[in-house]
Protein backbone atom coordinates (compact mmCIF):
# COMPACT_ATOMS: atom_id res chain seq x y z
CA UNK A 1 0.00 0.00 0.00
CA UNK A 2 1.22 3.52 -0.73
CA UNK A 3 2.91 4.91 2.38
CA UNK A 4 0.77 8.07 2.63
CA UNK A 5 -2.47 6.11 2.26
CA UNK A 6 -1.25 3.52 4.77
CA UNK A 7 -0.47 6.30 7.29
CA UNK A 8 -3.90 7.85 6.74
CA UNK A 9 -5.50 4.44 7.31
CA UNK A 10 -3.52 3.95 10.54
CA UNK A 11 -4.33 7.47 11.78
CA UNK A 12 -8.02 7.06 10.93
CA UNK A 13 -8.27 3.67 12.57
CA UNK A 14 -6.67 4.82 15.84
CA UNK A 15 -8.60 8.10 15.85
CA UNK A 16 -11.86 6.14 15.66
CA UNK A 17 -10.75 3.89 18.52
CA UNK A 18 -9.61 6.64 20.91
CA UNK A 19 -12.61 6.68 23.28
CA UNK A 20 -12.68 2.92 23.85
CA UNK A 21 -8.96 2.21 23.61
CA UNK A 22 -8.14 2.12 27.33
CA UNK A 23 -11.09 -0.20 28.11
CA UNK A 24 -9.67 -2.86 25.78
CA UNK A 25 -5.91 -2.24 25.93
CA UNK A 26 -5.11 -4.52 28.91
CA UNK A 27 -2.17 -6.12 27.14
CA UNK A 28 -0.78 -2.76 25.93
CA UNK A 29 -1.07 -1.35 29.48
CA UNK A 30 0.78 -4.34 30.95
CA UNK A 31 3.57 -3.89 28.41
CA UNK A 32 3.65 -0.14 29.14
CA UNK A 33 4.41 -0.80 32.81
CA UNK A 34 7.20 -3.23 31.89
CA UNK A 35 8.68 -0.63 29.56
CA UNK A 36 8.47 2.06 32.26
CA UNK A 37 10.47 -0.29 34.50
CA UNK A 38 13.20 -0.32 31.80
CA UNK A 39 13.55 3.48 31.83
CA UNK A 40 16.87 4.88 33.09
CA UNK A 41 17.29 6.33 36.55
CA UNK A 42 19.01 9.46 35.28
CA UNK A 43 18.40 13.19 35.53
CA UNK A 44 15.71 13.89 32.96
CA UNK A 45 14.14 17.25 32.17
CA UNK A 46 12.40 16.61 28.83
CA UNK A 47 10.55 13.41 27.89
CA UNK A 48 8.70 12.47 24.70
CA UNK A 49 6.09 9.69 24.64
CA UNK A 50 6.15 8.75 20.95
CA UNK A 51 2.88 7.22 19.72
CA UNK A 52 1.28 8.24 23.02
CA UNK A 53 -2.25 7.17 22.00
CA UNK A 54 -4.72 8.12 24.76
CA UNK A 55 -1.86 9.36 26.94
CA UNK A 56 -2.07 6.37 29.28
CA UNK A 57 1.72 6.34 29.84
CA UNK A 58 2.08 10.06 30.58
CA UNK A 59 1.17 9.92 34.31
CA UNK A 60 3.37 6.82 34.67
CA UNK A 61 6.28 8.76 33.18
CA UNK A 62 5.48 11.73 35.44
CA UNK A 63 5.68 9.46 38.50
CA UNK A 64 9.15 8.41 37.42
CA UNK A 65 10.34 11.86 36.26
CA UNK A 66 8.50 14.33 38.49
CA UNK A 67 10.62 17.33 37.40
CA UNK A 68 10.42 16.68 33.67
CA UNK A 69 8.36 18.37 30.95
CA UNK A 70 6.53 15.52 29.27
CA UNK A 71 5.21 15.71 25.70
CA UNK A 72 2.95 13.20 23.96
CA UNK A 73 3.18 12.84 20.17
CA UNK A 74 0.93 10.76 17.94
CA UNK A 75 0.03 10.39 14.28
CA UNK A 76 -3.72 10.16 14.93
CA UNK A 77 -5.53 13.49 15.56
CA UNK A 78 -8.45 11.68 17.22
CA UNK A 79 -6.10 10.03 19.72
CA UNK A 80 -4.45 13.37 20.48
CA UNK A 81 -7.79 15.15 21.04
CA UNK A 82 -8.89 12.44 23.43
CA UNK A 83 -5.50 12.41 25.18
CA UNK A 84 -5.67 16.21 25.69
CA UNK A 85 -9.08 15.88 27.33
CA UNK A 86 -7.89 13.08 29.64
CA UNK A 87 -4.53 14.66 30.51
CA UNK A 88 -4.80 18.47 30.20
CA UNK A 89 -1.58 19.01 32.17
CA UNK A 90 0.66 17.56 29.46
CA UNK A 91 1.88 18.93 26.14
CA UNK A 92 0.77 17.28 22.89
CA UNK A 93 2.09 17.44 19.35
CA UNK A 94 0.85 15.73 16.21
CA UNK A 95 3.79 13.93 14.65
CA UNK A 96 4.98 10.98 12.66
CA UNK A 97 7.71 8.77 14.17
CA UNK A 98 9.30 8.58 10.70
CA UNK A 99 9.43 12.37 10.34
CA UNK A 100 9.51 13.92 13.80
CA UNK A 101 8.61 17.62 14.12
CA UNK A 102 11.33 18.36 16.72
CA UNK A 103 14.64 20.18 16.82
CA UNK A 104 17.92 18.38 17.37
CA UNK A 105 18.88 17.61 21.00
CA UNK A 106 15.44 18.32 22.47
CA UNK A 107 14.76 15.32 24.74
CA UNK A 108 16.58 13.37 27.47
CA UNK A 109 14.26 10.42 27.00
CA UNK A 110 12.07 9.19 24.17
CA UNK A 111 9.67 6.48 25.32
CA UNK A 112 7.55 4.54 22.84
CA UNK A 113 5.26 1.64 23.70
CA UNK A 114 3.84 -0.54 20.90
CA UNK A 115 3.51 2.28 18.36
CA UNK A 116 6.25 2.09 15.74
CA UNK A 117 5.24 -1.34 14.36
CA UNK A 118 2.91 0.76 12.19
CA UNK A 119 5.89 2.45 10.51
CA UNK A 120 7.38 1.26 7.20
CA UNK A 121 11.02 1.97 8.06
CA UNK A 122 12.26 1.07 11.55
CA UNK A 123 15.76 2.45 10.84
CA UNK A 124 14.19 5.83 10.02
CA UNK A 125 12.32 5.75 13.36
CA UNK A 126 15.63 5.11 15.14
CA UNK A 127 17.48 7.89 13.28
CA UNK A 128 14.65 10.40 13.89
CA UNK A 129 14.71 9.61 17.62
CA UNK A 130 18.50 9.86 17.64
CA UNK A 131 18.29 13.34 16.10
CA UNK A 132 15.73 14.58 18.67
CA UNK A 133 17.66 13.22 21.67
CA UNK A 134 20.36 15.08 23.57
CA UNK A 135 23.78 13.38 23.72
CA UNK A 136 23.50 10.90 26.59
CA UNK A 137 19.72 10.70 26.06
CA UNK A 138 17.82 7.40 25.99
CA UNK A 139 15.35 5.75 23.64
CA UNK A 140 13.21 3.16 25.46
CA UNK A 141 11.00 1.41 22.97
CA UNK A 142 8.84 -1.64 22.38
CA UNK A 143 7.58 -2.83 19.00
CA UNK A 144 6.09 -5.97 17.46
CA UNK A 145 7.86 -8.57 15.34
CA UNK A 146 6.81 -11.35 13.00
CA UNK A 147 4.99 -14.15 14.83
CA UNK A 148 2.59 -11.69 16.45
CA UNK A 149 -0.99 -13.01 16.34
CA UNK A 150 0.24 -16.15 14.60
CA UNK A 151 -2.73 -18.15 15.99
CA UNK A 152 -5.18 -15.90 14.12
CA UNK A 153 -3.01 -16.03 11.00
CA UNK A 154 -2.74 -19.85 11.07
CA UNK A 155 -6.45 -20.34 11.80
CA UNK A 156 -7.38 -18.17 8.80
CA UNK A 157 -4.86 -20.01 6.60
CA UNK A 158 -7.02 -23.10 7.01
CA UNK A 159 -10.03 -21.13 5.70
CA UNK A 160 -8.90 -18.83 2.84
CA UNK A 161 -5.86 -17.23 1.19
CA UNK A 162 -6.45 -13.62 2.29
CA UNK A 163 -4.08 -11.91 4.66
CA UNK A 164 -5.91 -11.42 7.96
CA UNK A 165 -3.08 -10.20 10.18
CA UNK A 166 -0.83 -7.18 9.67
CA UNK A 167 2.67 -7.94 8.48
CA UNK A 168 5.39 -7.38 11.05
CA UNK A 169 9.13 -7.24 10.37
CA UNK A 170 11.28 -10.27 11.24
CA UNK A 171 12.84 -9.98 14.70
CA UNK A 172 16.32 -10.57 13.23
CA UNK A 173 15.81 -7.59 10.91
CA UNK A 174 14.57 -5.33 13.75
CA UNK A 175 17.47 -6.37 16.01
CA UNK A 176 19.91 -5.71 13.18
CA UNK A 177 18.44 -2.20 12.65
CA UNK A 178 19.06 -1.51 16.35
CA UNK A 179 22.63 -2.80 16.19
CA UNK A 180 23.37 -0.87 12.97
CA UNK A 181 22.01 2.41 14.40
CA UNK A 182 24.25 5.09 15.95
CA UNK A 183 22.92 4.25 19.43
CA UNK A 184 24.76 2.23 22.05
CA UNK A 185 22.61 -0.73 23.09
CA UNK A 186 22.06 -0.99 26.86
CA UNK A 187 19.28 -3.58 26.67
CA UNK A 188 17.74 -5.55 23.81
CA UNK A 189 15.27 -8.40 24.16
CA UNK A 190 12.72 -10.18 21.99
CA UNK A 191 10.20 -12.34 23.81
CA UNK A 192 6.71 -13.74 23.44
CA UNK A 193 3.84 -12.33 25.49
CA UNK A 194 0.51 -14.13 25.42
CA UNK A 195 -2.82 -12.38 25.91
CA UNK A 196 -5.48 -14.99 26.79
CA UNK A 197 -9.17 -14.53 26.03
CA UNK A 198 -12.23 -16.63 26.94
CA UNK A 199 -13.40 -16.84 23.32
CA UNK A 200 -12.58 -15.79 19.76
CA UNK A 201 -14.98 -12.85 19.80
CA UNK A 202 -13.27 -11.37 22.84
CA UNK A 203 -9.83 -11.75 21.20
CA UNK A 204 -10.77 -10.25 17.82
CA UNK A 205 -12.93 -7.53 19.41
CA UNK A 206 -10.05 -6.43 21.64
CA UNK A 207 -7.95 -5.88 18.50
CA UNK A 208 -10.67 -3.98 16.67
CA UNK A 209 -11.60 -1.82 19.66
CA UNK A 210 -8.04 -0.57 20.14
CA UNK A 211 -7.86 0.37 16.44
CA UNK A 212 -5.38 -2.35 15.45
CA UNK A 213 -7.12 -3.08 12.15
CA UNK A 214 -5.62 -5.13 9.36
CA UNK A 215 -4.34 -2.61 6.79
CA UNK A 216 -2.40 -5.02 4.58
CA UNK A 217 -2.93 -5.00 0.80
CA UNK A 218 -3.82 -8.72 0.85
CA UNK A 219 -6.77 -8.34 3.21
CA UNK A 220 -10.24 -9.45 2.05
CA UNK A 221 -12.02 -6.44 0.51
CA UNK A 222 -15.64 -7.59 0.88
CA UNK A 223 -17.58 -9.00 3.81
CA UNK A 224 -16.35 -12.34 5.13
CA UNK A 225 -19.07 -15.00 4.87
CA UNK A 226 -20.66 -16.41 8.05
CA UNK A 227 -19.44 -19.86 6.95
CA UNK A 228 -15.81 -18.66 6.75
CA UNK A 229 -16.11 -17.00 10.16
CA UNK A 230 -17.48 -20.22 11.65
CA UNK A 231 -14.59 -22.22 10.14
CA UNK A 232 -12.11 -19.68 11.50
CA UNK A 233 -13.63 -19.87 14.99
CA UNK A 234 -13.44 -23.68 14.92
CA UNK A 235 -9.80 -23.55 13.76
CA UNK A 236 -8.95 -21.13 16.60
CA UNK A 237 -10.24 -23.66 19.15
CA UNK A 238 -7.24 -25.91 18.37
CA UNK A 239 -5.06 -23.34 20.16
CA UNK A 240 -7.14 -23.30 23.36
CA UNK A 241 -5.36 -24.13 26.63
CA UNK A 242 -6.54 -24.10 30.25
CA UNK A 243 -5.85 -20.36 30.27
CA UNK A 244 -8.12 -19.67 27.29
CA UNK A 245 -7.53 -18.70 23.66
CA UNK A 246 -4.09 -17.19 23.10
CA UNK A 247 -3.15 -14.10 21.16
CA UNK A 248 0.66 -14.17 20.97
CA UNK A 249 2.75 -11.03 20.65
CA UNK A 250 6.42 -11.16 19.72
CA UNK A 251 7.75 -8.03 21.43
CA UNK A 252 11.11 -6.37 20.87
CA UNK A 253 12.04 -4.13 23.81
CA UNK A 254 15.15 -2.04 24.00
CA UNK A 255 16.93 0.72 25.92
CA UNK A 256 19.38 2.62 23.73
CA UNK A 257 21.62 5.54 24.57
CA UNK A 258 22.92 8.29 22.30
CA UNK A 259 26.69 8.52 22.85
CA UNK A 260 27.99 11.73 24.45
Ligand SMILES: C[S@@+](CC[C@H](N)C(=O)[O-])C[C@H]1O[C@@H](n2cnc3c(N)ncnc32)[C@H](O)[C@@H]1O
Nearest residue numbers: 014051052053074075076079096097113115118
Ligand atom coordinates in the same frame (compact mmCIF):
# COMPACT_ATOMS: atom_id res chain seq x y z
C1 LIG B 1 -1.29 0.45 20.12
S1 LIG B 1 -1.36 2.19 20.29
C2 LIG B 1 -0.25 2.45 21.67
C3 LIG B 1 -0.55 3.72 22.42
C4 LIG B 1 0.26 3.95 23.68
N1 LIG B 1 1.68 4.03 23.39
C5 LIG B 1 -0.01 2.89 24.72
O1 LIG B 1 0.96 2.26 25.19
O2 LIG B 1 -1.17 2.71 25.12
C6 LIG B 1 -0.40 2.75 18.90
C7 LIG B 1 -0.37 4.26 18.74
O3 LIG B 1 0.67 4.57 17.81
C8 LIG B 1 0.22 5.63 16.98
N2 LIG B 1 1.01 5.62 15.73
C9 LIG B 1 0.95 4.75 14.71
N3 LIG B 1 1.82 5.07 13.75
C10 LIG B 1 2.48 6.18 14.18
C11 LIG B 1 3.52 7.00 13.63
N4 LIG B 1 4.04 6.76 12.43
N5 LIG B 1 3.94 8.07 14.36
C12 LIG B 1 3.40 8.35 15.59
N6 LIG B 1 2.41 7.61 16.15
C13 LIG B 1 1.96 6.53 15.46
C14 LIG B 1 -1.26 5.31 16.77
O4 LIG B 1 -1.99 6.43 16.31
C15 LIG B 1 -1.66 4.84 18.15
O5 LIG B 1 -2.12 5.89 18.96
